[in-house]
Amino acid sequence: MSGHKRSVLPVHPYLLLTLTVLFWSGNMVVGRGLRELVPPFSLAVGRWILAFLLTLPFAWPHRWTLKGLDCRQWLVLLVLGALGVGAYNTLAYIALAHTSATNAALLNSFIPIAIIAISWFFGHQAKKSELVGVGISFCGVLTIISHGDPAILAGFRLNVGDVWMLAAVLSWALYTLGLRWRPPGVHPMALLAALTAIGLLILLPFALHELASGAVLHPTATAIAGIAYTGIFPAFLGYVFYNRAVAEVGAAKGGLFIHLMPVFSTILAAIFLGEVPQLYHLLGIVMILAGIWLTTGFNRR
Template identity: 45%
Template sequence: MRSIWNSAWSLLALANLFWAGNIVLARGLAGRVPPVTLAYLRWTGAFLVAIGFAWPLLRRDLPVILRHWKMMLLLSATGIASYNTMSYIGLTSTSALNALLLQSATPLVIIVWAYLLFREVPSLRQAAGVLLSLCGVAAIAAHGSLQVLAHLQLNRGDLWVIGGLAIYGIYCVMLRRRPKVHPLSFLVAAMGIGSCMMLPFMLMELAAGATIHGGATSWLGIAYTAVMPSLVAYLLFNRGVELIGAGPAGQSMHLMPLFGSILAVIFLHENLQRFHLLGIAMIAAGILLASFRREQSSVQRNVIAPTRSSS
């Protein structure tokens, strides 16, 4: 386990696998679980699961967290409350495939925010890797056909997802400024704050007549979102950012469309075709190119040191 905890790309791959499952599942729950309610139950459930065994760490780190309350509010609002709620709203009117494809814009969003907030410029190799991975995602989304790619359209749901990604980019870049506490302490605190932020919007949604349908299947889906893509995936991703920085960690987001395609093969019985293999190869090559260590960019070097935990 220690070797995995110190292997950034193992952690990031697992995080993106759980997030891909979350997108596919959230699309399946659309119409049965209201989106804001799903986001609230996801993070409240994750907080309740984690607080029991995280409490000793959180109690120790609470003074540091309180001293950085402004940063905690920013990170909770961007990484927990806004991003996930907007994504779930988007998934009520767009396909899981579109949402997965749009995730590939995350590395570009991170690069833009890193420049706007910290005037950091990516290396040529990193930019080339992002572009290559984007081409791989496009190959999967378009089924290897330029004609299909040309007719892909953005709808209202896609715009919600894009807005959520733009906000999530702030979270990824600002993680370097998070309090220097244990990763689990930070995550549990952020989940608790984010849940409180979502509560009034969830109550407004329920007051408007929204209800949960689907019985045990819907509640099992909610339980999955509360554990794997929330508590587990965020802990893994935050550790990945700590190890290699926001830029290359953001590049791992290209794995989500890849894993989403694999999940569709397994659970939806879709056929794995040549364009899937082409896209997978291009995504992998782009990730390797962007994360090549010998030409580590200033973005990566500047991110790593400030985000290391003191414990």
């Protein structure tokens, strides 16, 4: 794959990660907003069908790079497709039907911590700067979500939606770490098309069962626009950007950028909802950026 990186997206990986998290911040809002219109599995299938159609023209000329993969390599693709496409966003959509976007954002921020913890379990020793950086940025997340009031965090209680979100966190941490084992030589777009196809094959039976069990899909203009957003930006562009960036900077640094989600939520609320940022917003944003700066090594460049 290394031979294709520069020709596909000659953009700095940290910029790609920042754009990815911006798209995913909108995905959380859309997923919460569509909970009454589109059931979670139907939303996941709709977004991935659109993402697959967008990926296919770019992947088709490179389909030959998938030929010759052995059973072990296809097993890796099966696991990655199940975790990254089939599980993460679907579990998040299920969670958002039962919990608030705030709770989901808080729990989603455990992804960088989960990545480092799982890496440590498999023998990878995190650098001190990584641990300190993740800790500082996570404190920034807590500052924003708690509005600077520790009593809010003290009153936090898990509900069934939060448990689903924790499952989503685990699936994405495993997906991010698993990218290191993707088959070498497979073109990035062919890889994404394969993972999307695998995820769709896993999701389709669940979506059909969901509708057969009485869930109702309301094809309103709002629902269609929401599905279009999730398919184009978080699914298609987000995964292209994330996969490419993690291939360059590694799982720990790539996952850390997820802490930017509360930052973007604050900025988007200020732009579109007229909400004035408070002191705790600014303090949290400074801490998140400081943690990312420390971990990614900007201070050594």
